[in-house]
Amino acid sequence: MANISRVVFIAFCGALGYFISYRLGYNPAVGALLAAACALAIAGIELILVRRPARHVVAGLLGLAAGLVIANLLSYVASIVIRITAGARALLFMLTSLTLGYLGVVIAVRKGTDLFVAHPTVDGGKTPLAGGVKILDTSVIIDGRIADIAKAHFLEGVLVVPRFVLEELQYIADSADNLKRARGRRGLDILKKLQSQKHLSVRIEDVAMDETEKVDSKLVRMAQQRVASIITNDYNLNKVADLHGVTVLNINDLAKALKPVFLPGEEIEVRLIKRGKEAGQGVGYLEDGTMVVVDEGSTKLGGNVVSIVTSVLQTTAGRMIFAKLKG
Numbered sequence: 001m002a003n004i005s006r007v008v009f010i011a012f013c014g015a016l017g018y019f020i021s022y023r024l025g026y027n028p029a030v031g032a033l034l035a036a037a038c039a040l041a042i043a044g045i046e047l048i049l050v051r052r053p054a055r056h057v058v059a060g061l062l063g064l065a066a067g068l069v070i071a072n073l074l075s076y077v078a079s080i081v082i083r084i085t086a087g088a089r090a091l092l093f094m095l096t097s098l099t100l101g102y103l104g105v106v107i108a109v110r111k112g113t114d115l116f117v118a119h120p121t122v123d124g125g126k127t128p129l130a131g132g133v134k135i136l137d138t139s140v141i142i143d144g145r146i147a148d149i150a151k152a153h154f155l156e157g158v159l160v161v162p163r164f165v166l167e168e169l170q171y172i173a174d175s176a177d178n179l180k181r182a183r184g185r186r187g188l189d190i191l192k193k194l195q196s197q198k199h200l201s202v203r204i205e206d207v208a209m210d211e212t213e214k215v216d217s218k219l220v221r222m223a224q225q226r227v228a229s230i231i232t233n234d235y236n237l238n239k240v241a242d243l244h245g246v247t248v249l250n251i252n253d254l255a256k257a258l259k260p261v262f263l264p265g266e267e268i269e270v271r272l273i274k275r276g277k278e279a280g281q282g283v284g285y286l287e288d289g290t291m292v293v294v295d296e297g298s299t300k301l302g303g304n305v306v307s308i309v310t311s312v313l314q315t316t317a318g319r320m321i322f323a324k325l326k327g
Helices: 002-024 028-051 054-081 086-110 112-116 138-143 145-151 163-173 178-196 215-226 235-243 251-257
Strands: 133-136 158-162 201-205 229-232 248-250 267-275 282-285 291-295 304-315 318-325
Touching: 002 028, 054 086, 133 215, 138 145, 138 163, 138 178, 138 229, 145 178, 145 251, 158 163, 158 215, 163 178, 163 201, 163 215, 178 201, 215 229, 215 235, 229 235, 235 248, 248 251, 267 291, 267 318, 291 304
Parallel strands: 133 158, 133 229, 158 201, 229 248, 291 318
Antiparallel strands: 267 282, 267 304, 282 291, 304 318
């Protein structure tokens, strides 16, 4: 729809230029081409500005204004100090305006946007500090653990939910599949819980992105533009963000880091629920899902036993603890 409106605008300007040139007695074809070229340039500038963050646009306009003011002052001083003709003065003003205006925009966008960042960064703006902006993706909202982490005050700064993520949640909540619909509604409930926590700042923001672009790509590009981190539990999004130099806070990594560490010789209490692969073994699980294999525990199935850790094995599927009955 936006592309159609731009084409209509360019065509309208061309027709208007043709009519004005015809009425003034100039070549109407040249007038139409010039008007269409100007309209095309305006549409291109609009397309570029829409895709940029608001702080970049504001910084660029301020830089342009500062550059033009300095160019005007320099031209005025030069015309007083050096006696030049009016034509040379106009040429000098045009050159200084183009040069300083361009430099003002470039410097303001690349450096001046730090003034608009609510939270400072380290490493020249590449890595956000702990209290910076964090963008939530769909998977981590549906997962739900983010609400408990936030409730425990382990999250700081601003949590941003892009509008396209909220729309994806609503689409899942309206799905005909019962499981997907339940997951989507759960995600909406989690968002409401996050917003109800007074110590958190949760914002839903509209972001101008290409509609054909995938959600993961939008999240990565948004994080790059805002010098923000992404909170997710999506393995693929984690890898893509790492490749683009975006900081990722993975809930699954946090869960792994919080698993209790047991050393050989320590006592552990577990409820045995089934037999192990080897004869006489009993198997139980800790609250975090860690499997515990107890030698000679097959006779204690259905009850809690105190055992002594003999070894700990870390596998790709998780952590396994081997133990023997105490005494």
